[in-house]
Amino acid sequence: MIETLLLYLSRPFVQYALIVGVLIALCSSLLGVTLVLKRFSFIGDGLSHVAFGAMAVATVMKLGNEMLLVLPVTVLSAVLLLRTGQRARVKGDAALAMISVGALAFGYLIVNLFSTSSNLSADVCTTLFGATSILTLTEREVWMSVVLSLLVVASFLVFYHKIFAVTFDEEFARATGTDARLYNLIIAVIVAVIIVLAMNLVGSLLISALVIFPALCAMRVYKSFRAVTVCAAVLSVVCALVGLLVAIVAGTPVGSTIVAADALAFGIFSLIGRAKGGNAHA
Amino acid sequence: MTLLTVHELALGYEGKPIVEHLSFALHEGEYLCILGENGSGKTTLMRTLLGLQPPLSGRLLWAEGLKNAVGYLPQQTPVQKDFPASVREVVLSGCQGRMGFRPFYGAAEKAMARENMERTGVLALQDRCYRELSGGQQQRVLLARALCAASRVLLLDEPASGLDPEAREMLYDVIEKLNREGMAVVMITHDLDVARRYASHILRMGRNPVLVPKTEHFARKGGEQA
Numbered sequence: 001m002i003e004t005l006l007l008y009l010s011r012p013f014v015q016y017a018l019i020v021g022v023l024i025a026l027c028s029s030l031l032g033v034t035l036v037l038k039r040f041s042f043i044g045d046g047l048s049h050v051a052f053g054a055m056a057v058a059t060v061m062k063l064g065n066e067m068l069l070v071l072p073v074t075v076l077s078a079v080l081l082l083r084t085g086q087r088a089r090v091k092g093d094a095a096l097a098m099i100s101v102g103a104l105a106f107g108y109l110i111v112n113l114f115s116t117s118s119n120l121s122a123d124v125c126t127t128l129f130g131a132t133s134i135l136t137l138t139e140r141e142v143w144m145s146v147v148l149s150l151l152v153v154a155s156f157l158v159f160y161h162k163i164f165a166v167t168f169d170e171e172f173a174r175a176t177g178t179d180a181r182l183y184n185l186i187i188a189v190i191v192a193v194i195i196v197l198a199m200n201l202v203g204s205l206l207i208s209a210l211v212i213f214p215a216l217c218a219m220r221v222y223k224s225f226r227a228v229t230v231c232a233a234v235l236s237v238v239c240a241l242v243g244l245l246v247a248i249v250a251g252t253p254v255g256s257t258i259v260a261a262d263a264l265a266f267g268i269f270s271l272i273g274r275a276k277g278g279n280a281h282a
Numbered sequence: 283m284t285l286l287t288v289h290e291l292a293l294g295y296e297g298k299p300i301v302e303h304l305s306f307a308l309h310e311g312e313y314l315c316i317l318g319e320n321g322s323g324k325t326t327l328m329r330t331l332l333g334l335q336p337p338l339s340g341r342l343l344w345a346e347g348l349k350n351a352v353g354y355l356p357q358q359t360p361v362q363k364d365f366p367a368s369v370r371e372v373v374l375s376g377c378q379g380r381m382g383f384r385p386f387y388g389a390a391e392k393a394m395a396r397e398n399m400e401r402t403g404v405l406a407l408q409d410r411c412y413r414e415l416s417g418g419q420q421q422r423v424l425l426a427r428a429l430c431a432a433s434r435v436l437l438l439d440e441p442a443s444g445l446d447p448e449a450r451e452m453l454y455d456v457i458e459k460l461n462r463e464g465m466a467v468v469m470i471t472h473d474l475d476v477a478r479r480y481a482s483h484i485l486r487m488g489r490n491p492v493l494v495p496k497t498e499h500f501a502r503k504g505g506e507q508a
Contacts, residue, residue: 037361158385165378168365175332175354176379176431223411224368 001249008248016137017254018244023149025210025240025258027194029232030156032215033225034167034187039093043081044211046100047195048204050077053107055199060114067144071196077103078192082184135254148197152190159186164225202255210236213262220266220273239265283310285348285435285466286331291340293326299338300326306485306493310434313458313467315477315496318487324470327487328437331468351379353432355424357439363413369423370408373399376430391430398429402456418449422456429460436460438469442476454480 008014028044035043054073058066081095137145156163165173166183174180198207218231243258250257286308294300300323308314316324329335330342332354344352353376376398377391399405402422407415412423421441428436438457442450458480461467471477477484477496484499486492 033366037365039361161375161378161381161385161387164367164371165375168362168367168372168375169356169359171334171356171359172354172427172431173375173378175334175352175356176376177349177351178378178381219364219366223366223414224409225366225371226368228366 005245005249013135013137014248016139016142017135017248018241020137020142020145021240021244021254021258022237023145024194024198025214025236026233027149027152028198028207028210029214029236030153030229031163031187031191031194032211032213032232033219033228034163035191036212036215036219037167038082040082040096041212042093042096042100042208043078043191044195044198044208045204046081046096046103047074047078047192048199048207049100049104049107050074051196051199052204053103053110056107056110060110067196071193074196075189075192078188078195079185082188082191083181135248145197148193152193152197155186155190159183160229163187202258206255206259209259209262213259213266214239217262217266217269220269221276235265235269236262283345284308285310285345287341287343288331289341289343291330291342292338293323293330294338295326295335297338301487301491304340304491306491308435308466308468310466311461311464313461313480313482314469314485314493315481315483316468316470316485316487317472317474317477318491322487323491324487325439328439328468328470331437348433348435351431351433351435353428353430353436355421355428355436355438355441357443358420358424365413367412368408369399369404369410369412369415370395372412372423373404373408373426373430376427379431394430395426398426399423401429401460402426403452416449418445418453421445421449421453425453425456432465434464435466435468438467440470440472442471442473 035041051070051074054070055066058069063069077099081099162178162183165178166180170180195207198210202210214232214236217235218228222228222231239261240258243261244254246252247254247257284307289305291304292299292302316327318324330337332352373395374387374391377387377394399408402425404419404422404426407419412420442453445453454476457467478500481496484494484496
C-alpha cells in the first residue's frame, strides 16, 4: 500500500491536488469561528450555490474563464448577506436559505435549458460534489489557487484583531471608532474567495463542512480565540491530507472522504472536550 | 470642563420621536444616572450618544478628541455566550479604536490592557476563558475593555442587570472608584437606591426629560419610590 501511495505521490496531478487541497483547507478553516458565532454556518452552502448558479450562466455564455463571472457574483452576494446583520428585515438564516435554494434552482434550470453536454446529470453532480476535479487541475489553476490562498491567509493575519473585535462585539467596535462596516466587508470578500476556491476541492454541497467542522472541533477543546484559530487551521490541513490520501489510494470521492475525516475529528474532539470537563458549546 | 453638550435633541426610530427637547451637559467627574421606564428612550439616548444611530433633530457635541474615546459597557449579546476568547483578548480588543489601520497590538496597548484589568480586579483571570466566568466577572472584564477605549467618559447600560447582590456591589464599587479617579460616568439604571447612593446628577427620561442634581431630584420626589 505504501508503494502504491509513493507511486501516486510521484505524479504531478497528485502533487497538485495535495498542494491545492492543503491550501484550501487552511483558508476555509480561518473564518470558521467567526461564521459559526455570527450564526452564518450555512454561508458556505448559500454562497457555493450562488457560485454554482454563476458557473452555469458562465458555461452557457461560453466564457473562456468562468472565474471572471463566478468570483464577482459570489463576492457581491457575500457582501449583501453579511451586510444585513442584526437589523435586517429578512434575518440571516432566512436570507441564506433563500439565496441558497434560489441560486441552485436557477443554475440547474439554466444548465437544463441551454446545456449542450450529453451527460447533464454527471456535470451537475460534479459541480455539486466536487467529484475528481481536484485531480484534474492544470498548472495554471494550481497557481491561481496558490496566489488566492496566500492572499486570503495574508489578509486574515493582517486583519486578525479587527475581525476579532468586530465578531465579538460589533456595537462596541463601532461605538469606539472601528469601521465595522469596512471589516465586515473584508470578511465577506474573504469568505467569498474561499468558497469559490473550495468548490474545486469538495464541490458546492460540502463546503460548509470544510468551513465549520474545524472551528467546531477546536471550540470544544480550546478557550482562547488564538488557540481555537490555530487549532482549527492545523486540524483542517491534517483532515484534508488524510482525506486526500485515503481517497487516492482507496479510490473514494475526494470531497466526501475529506468531510468524513472532519466529522471523525469532531467526534474525537468532542470526547476530548468532555474528558477535559469543558462545557460543550456548539 | 464640559465633556458633552446636548441641545434640543429629538430621539427615535424611523422618524417617530420617543424623546423630544432634550438638553443637558455633562462635565468632568460627574456621575449621571439615567432613570426612566422601559421604552422611555434610555438606550436610544445612549446609542445616539455613541454615534450608533443619528438623532432625529438637535445637536450633540462631544468635547475635542472625545468622539471615539468614550468607553461603552453594552448589554451582553447572545454571540458572546459562546465566544471562545480569553479575558486578555477581550480586554485588548478595547484598544482597537485607537489602532487605526495598525494591524497588531504594541507594548503600549498591552500595558494599557494590563493596567485596566488591574483596575477592575480581573488581572488574575486574564488567561481564563471569557464564557466560563461568572456574570459579575464578565461585566468587570467588559468594563476593563471599555476603559481601554475611554479616556474620560464611560457609558454604562444597566451594567448590573442579572447579577447577584454581591457581584452587583463589587461592580458598583469599581465604577465609583473610577469616578473618583476623574472618569465621568453616564449610567442607565432601574435601581433608585443605586442612583441615590452614587449619582451626582439624575436625568429623568420621559415626556419632558430633565437633568437635575441628585439632591434636588430626590428632594422633589420626597424620596418616594417610582
